[in-house]
Amino acid sequence: MKTIKRIEEIFIATCLIIATVILSINVVLRYGFAANPSWVEELVRYLMIAITFIGSAVCFRKGTHICVDFILTFTNKKTTRILNIAVHILTLFFLTVLTFYSSYLVILTFQSGQLAPALGIPFFFIYLAIPIGTILSIIHLIVATPRIWKGEAEVAGSTPEVMEES
Template sequence: MKYVKKIEEYFVGLLILLVSVGLFINIISREIFKYNFDGTEEFIRYSMIYITFIGMAICFRKGLHVGVDLLMTSLKTDRKRYLQLLINILALVFMIFLVKYGVDLVMFSYNSGQISPSLEIKTYMIYLAIPVGALLSILHISINTIKLLKNKSIDFNEE
């Protein structure tokens, strides 16, 4: 499991670095040399999609989603646990739908043979971020739910 965590974080970190460098170089190139690199904006857009969906899974692992802080802080320990279980179940249901419809979108795009305009990437590779992020989220939510059921609390700080 620690390899999955490392891969998620390195992948998102690398994409953030590449997006920042690409954006910086493109801005400098456009402002100083009046030249715009083809595909930079498209690469940034597609990278942001992956950052969002893989980042969603990282947030579920670290407990940074759907916190309803006012309600959580006012509840007693047992009720907090039940509320967190309810939130996890609802999130799991949503992620299952996201996987199903994400796979449908990937298959449609794969069968249509669409490619992106500038980078000429097969569009199913871009849409693949949806089911991959949702599957990783299901994994992390399930682990947190099992921990919650066994230990009655989750330590999101343990790595």
């Protein structure tokens, strides 16, 4: 799990740095030299898609996704734990469906050979961020759910970093 954690964080940091540097250079080119490469916007958009899906997995690992915890403030610890496990199970179901359909999308775009207009890279590389992010999220939820059941981890409505310890 430590290797996955490290890869996720390095990937996100690298994508953020690349997007920031490229956008900064593009601003200088646009306003200083009236040049605006068409591929910059496209690349940054695809980087942000990857950051979103991989970053979502990181949020599942850390337990920092936003949640409505108003009801949880009125329940005891056992009920809160049960509600959180139910939310984890529903989220696992949703992520499983999303993984299935996003994998299907990757296969379709691979078979079609569709390319990104400005960058000319195959679209399936871009769409791979979705199933990879959902699979990582599923892994983190599978690790976290038994820990919440056993009472070893904090639950939603309390402190973040619940799943970071593993």
